[in-house]
Amino acid sequence: MATILIAEDDRRVRDSLDRALKLEGYDVVTANDGARALEIHADEHADLLLLDVSMPNVDGLTVCRSIRSKGDDTPILMLTARHEIDDRVAGLDAGADDYLVKPFALEELLARVRARLRATEVDDGSLTLGDLVMDLDGRRVDRGGRVLDLSRTEFDLLEVLVLNAGVVLGRDVLYERVWGGELDSESKTLDVYVGYLRKKLESDAGLRLIHTVRGMGYVAREGEQ
Numbered sequence: 001m002a003t004i005l006i007a008e009d010d011r012r013v014r015d016s017l018d019r020a021l022k023l024e025g026y027d028v029v030t031a032n033d034g035a036r037a038l039e040i041h042a043d044e045h046a047d048l049l050l051l052d053v054s055m056p057n058v059d060g061l062t063v064c065r066s067i068r069s070k071g072d073d074t075p076i077l078m079l080t081a082r083h084e085i086d087d088r089v090a091g092l093d094a095g096a097d098d099y100l101v102k103p104f105a106l107e108e109l110l111a112r113v114r115a116r117l118r119a120t121e122v123d124d125g126s127l128t129l130g131d132l133v134m135d136l137d138g139r140r141v142d143r144g145g146r147v148l149d150l151s152r153t154e155f156d157l158l159e160v161l162v163l164n165a166g167v168v169l170g171r172d173v174l175y176e177r178v179w180g181g182e183l184d185s186e187s188k189t190l191d192v193y194v195g196y197l198r199k200k201l202e203s204d205a206g207l208r209l210i211h212t213v214r215g216m217g218y219v220a221r222e223g224e225q
Contacts, residue, residue: 001025001026001027002026002027002047002048002117003026003027003028003029003044003045003046003047003048004021004026004027004028004029004046004047004048004049004050004113005028005029005030005031005037005040005041005046005048005049005050006018006021006028006029006030006031006049006050007030007031007032007033007034007036007037007049007050007051007052007055007060007063008030008031008032008050008052008055008079009032009033009052009054009055009056010052011032013052013079013102014030014032017050017109018030020106020109020110021110021113024110026113029044029046032055033055033056033057033058034051034055034057034058034059034060034062034063035057035058037049037051037058037063038058038063038066038067041067041074045074046074047074047075047117048074048075048076048077048113048116048117049063049067049074049075049076049077050077050079050113051063051064051076051077051078051079051096052078052079052080053078053079053080053081053091054080054081060078060079060080060091061078061090061091061094064076064078064091064094064095064096065094065095067095068094068095075097075098075116075117076095076096076097076098077096077097077098077099077100077109077112077113077116078091078096078098078099078100079099079100079102079104080099080100080101080102081101081102089176089181092176092177097116098112098115098116098164100112108167108168111166111167112164112167114166115163115164115165115166115167118165125137125138127159127162127163129162129165129209129220129221129222130207130209130222131143131144132162132201132209132222134155134158134159134162136159139152139155141155141158143201148200148201149200150197150200151196153178153179153193154193154196154197154200156177156178157174157178157190157193157194157197158197158220160174160177160178161210161218161219161220162220164219164220165219165220165221165222166219166220166221167219168213168216168217168218168219169217169218169219170216170217171190171217173217174190174217174218175187175190178190178193190218194210194212194218197210198210207222209221209222
């Protein structure tokens, strides 16, 4: 089972995450600041890191940058109480793979952990969801034996959704991941591209893979009309 390193200075949050992840079967190690997290990760390489952004001494962004500067691509999920888009963008720019804004639902955190760990298990350069196969290196998409002709943006959007299959991604997250945060969250661009993808993915009456969660965003999952 995967080892998860939690770096969180709030003891109650740290202990709660420790218990919850252990109940899910993960091996868990904890740190109360960024400096200790770096020491632990250097000694016993974790499979995934949960980093609080605002920690004393060495904060989560610094930890993330330090890890990435060494060429270490261990999945990193940032935990932050900050709600401003600029703060979330800073985490992604530092090299984080994902983030959650506190307070968050435990079920969502566990889903995001599973998604990040699942992504690291893809060792042949491909992603799958049901009968959908994405060749990441060749940027080729096949569904049920049918090759799909996707634009660069369509491919990038689909990749983010499939990498996080089962996790509802908000509009802000998708705009940051696919368009680099250059578009306003009120823009209809995302909806237009989701429409393009659905038309191509479902042209042979296949089951819907991209679902709308009203008031929240979009999620990729299989097996539903």
